[in-house]
Amino acid sequence: MKATSNKLKEFLPPLLLITAIILFWEFASIWFKIPDYLLPRPTRIVEVTIAKHQTLLNHLRITLEEVLLGFVVGFVVGYGLALLMFFSKTLRRALNPIVVISQTVPVIALGPILVIWLGYNIWPKIIIVALIVFFPLTVNTFDGLISCDPDLITMLKSMGANRWQIFTKIQQPNAMPFITSASKVAITFSVIGAVVAEWIGSDKGLGAYILQTNAQIRTPEMFSAIFITSLMGIVMFFIVQAIENMVIPWQKGGKTKRS
Amino acid sequence: MDANENNFNQHSKIRVENLRIAYPTEGNKVMEVLHDISFDVNGGSFVCILGPSGCGKSTLFNAIAGLLPPTSGDIYLENQKITGKTGLVGYMFQKDLLLPWRSVLENIIIGTEVQGKNRAESIARAKSMINKYGLAGFEDYYPRFLSGGMRQRASFLRTMMLDNEVMLLDEPFGALDAQTRLSMQEWLHEVWRDSRKTIIFITHDVDESLFLAEKVLVLSNRPSTIMKTIEVPLPEKRDYEMMGSEEIIKLRTELFAMLRKESSRTLGQNVDPIAAEAELEEK
Numbered sequence: 001m002k003a004t005s006n007k008l009k010e011f012l013p014p015l016l017l018i019t020a021i022i023l024f025w026e027f028a029s030i031w032f033k034i035p036d037y038l039l040p041r042p043t044r045i046v047e048v049t050i051a052k053h054q055t056l057l058n059h060l061r062i063t064l065e066e067v068l069l070g071f072v073v074g075f076v077v078g079y080g081l082a083l084l085m086f087f088s089k090t091l092r093r094a095l096n097p098i099v100v101i102s103q104t105v106p107v108i109a110l111g112p113i114l115v116i117w118l119g120y121n122i123w124p125k126i127i128i129v130a131l132i133v134f135f136p137l138t139v140n141t142f143d144g145l146i147s148c149d150p151d152l153i154t155m156l157k158s159m160g161a162n163r164w165q166i167f168t169k170i171q172q173p174n175a176m177p178f179i180t181s182a183s184k185v186a187i188t189f190s191v192i193g194a195v196v197a198e199w200i201g202s203d204k205g206l207g208a209y210i211l212q213t214n215a216q217i218r219t220p221e222m223f224s225a226i227f228i229t230s231l232m233g234i235v236m237f238f239i240v241q242a243i244e245n246m247v248i249p250w251q252k253g254g255k256t257k258r259s
Numbered sequence: 260m261d262a263n264e265n266n267f268n269q270h271s272k273i274r275v276e277n278l279r280i281a282y283p284t285e286g287n288k289v290m291e292v293l294h295d296i297s298f299d300v301n302g303g304s305f306v307c308i309l310g311p312s313g314c315g316k317s318t319l320f321n322a323i324a325g326l327l328p329p330t331s332g333d334i335y336l337e338n339q340k341i342t343g344k345t346g347l348v349g350y351m352f353q354k355d356l357l358l359p360w361r362s363v364l365e366n367i368i369i370g371t372e373v374q375g376k377n378r379a380e381s382i383a384r385a386k387s388m389i390n391k392y393g394l395a396g397f398e399d400y401y402p403r404f405l406s407g408g409m410r411q412r413a414s415f416l417r418t419m420m421l422d423n424e425v426m427l428l429d430e431p432f433g434a435l436d437a438q439t440r441l442s443m444q445e446w447l448h449e450v451w452r453d454s455r456k457t458i459i460f461i462t463h464d465v466d467e468s469l470f471l472a473e474k475v476l477v478l479s480n481r482p483s484t485i486m487k488t489i490e491v492p493l494p495e496k497r498d499y500e501m502m503g504s505e506e507i508i509k510l511r512t513e514l515f516a517m518l519r520k521e522s523s524r525t526l527g528q529n530v531d532p533i534a535a536e537a538e539l540e541e542k
Binding site: 149151152154155156157158159160161165169170173174176248250251255256257 | 324325326345346347350352354356358359360361362365369370372373374399400401403404421
């Protein structure tokens with residue numbers, strides 16, 4: 001009982017506000033006679049979404065693929081770079097500026113050249129998403145690895161632990177909350193990255209669809225695609241959050257460990 | 260080689276010989292933390308090292324545990340030289356240092372993982388210790404949900420699980436409130452009588468040292484030496500009432516006076532040994 005009422009308290013205010021905004025939008029559009037090509041009404045957007053759901057789903061599938069593959073590549077590269085920088089001081093010095101430079105070069109500027117190099121396929125998009133994803137992962141994983149309490153390391157050393165045991169038993173678990181929190185940032189960015197990547201060179205995917213419908217002034221379809229993109233980002237974020245709750249139960253779970 | 264020549268004592272469990280630890284500091288100066296420390300601890304005994312705050316007691320333990328190479332001198336375990344070797348003596352720190360991502364049980368067996376022992380056997384042993392030593396029902400808890408006293412018990416059991424015969428305890432109850440502290444002292448004494456481990460216990464608390472130890476080594480301030488060795492005139496099984504005996508009160512007064520004198524001697528001497536140690540590690 002108490003849990004349900006608490007949940008209600010948590011979700012009610014945003015739900016009410018969003019409903020109010022949608023209603024206002026709907027009625028204002030009718031009242032001021034705003035044409036669809038400028039700002040379609042919510043009901044019109046829903047209508048179009050239902051009518052075009054097959055097309056939208058196809059585009060969604062493409063974008064989802066780019067986001068997931070790009071995220072995985074970016075995650076692996078980002079984590080790997082953090083490990084290299086963590087274990088070798090020389091590599092740390094060498095890689096640090098390159099990692100930062102990679103984020104100051106506008107990704108959009110890289111897009112066209114990636115298309116020339118790799119062709120008109122999924123690879124430029126994966127690379128663009130990965131470029132966006134890897135940075136928060138490298139920075140946070142590295143911080144997580146070095147931020148661990150040195151006394152914990154001394155304690156394990158006193159037991160005769162070697163470098164590898166110190167890494168697996170202390171430094172890596174210590175970095176876990178940093179990694180999950182970087183993943184939440186990265187997955188959100190990766191959706192934006194995929195859409196932008198599609199703008200640069202693609203005829204498939206939600207980003208490409210947004211561009212096409214915009215050019216043809218099919219504004220309701222465009223809005224529908226924008227909402228679906230945003231919804232995808234939200235869903236991805238919550239999936240990562242659910243995974244986070246599973247992998248760092250000592251911070252997110254109850255008092256005891258279930259094994 | 261004649262063993263007698265080397266201070267041979269067949270009951271000796273751990274022996275510290277002419278230990279000296281000095282750090283180079285700025286301007287080609289040398290800061291001496293331990294001047295010349297020698298002592299011998301018999302197997303199964305309980306020895307307290309009593310000294311004023313900042314006198315280098317922890318430095319002494321770090322050297323015995325093999326974490327800090329001494330400038331000169333050696334450490335022997337059962338007459339085998341162990342200077343600079345880790346993993347041979349159990350070491351419990353003032354902070355509980357439990358890993359937040361491990362349950363109490365998993366924390367307690369971490370040392371056996373490092374040692375590469377059979378996991379199932381370690382868990383069984385840990386569980387029986389948990390039940391025997393007052394943590395029953397808490398084995399699956401994450402440490403942050405335990406009280407300070409319970410966390411220190413878990414930390415102690417983790418050190419016990421290492422199965423080293425010698426245990427170094429560095430002010431393990433220093434951060435606890437007075438009540439918990441007393442009950443933990445009684446608890447520790449009981450565990451010691453039961454397990455017959457060789458315990459070396461650091462404290463700056465005179466009462467704590469007299470209640471726990473068979474023998475108290477009093478350390479001077481930096482550069483530290485052993486100023487005095489005291490055999491505590493109490494039976495092995497003891498309680499707090501015995502602390503009111505005339506003999507103990509006399510000893511207590513004497514020790515307090517010694518520590519007071521040592522503390523005042525250092526006022527104005529402002530080198531932090533931990534900072535110096537960190538600095539040395541940087542290099």
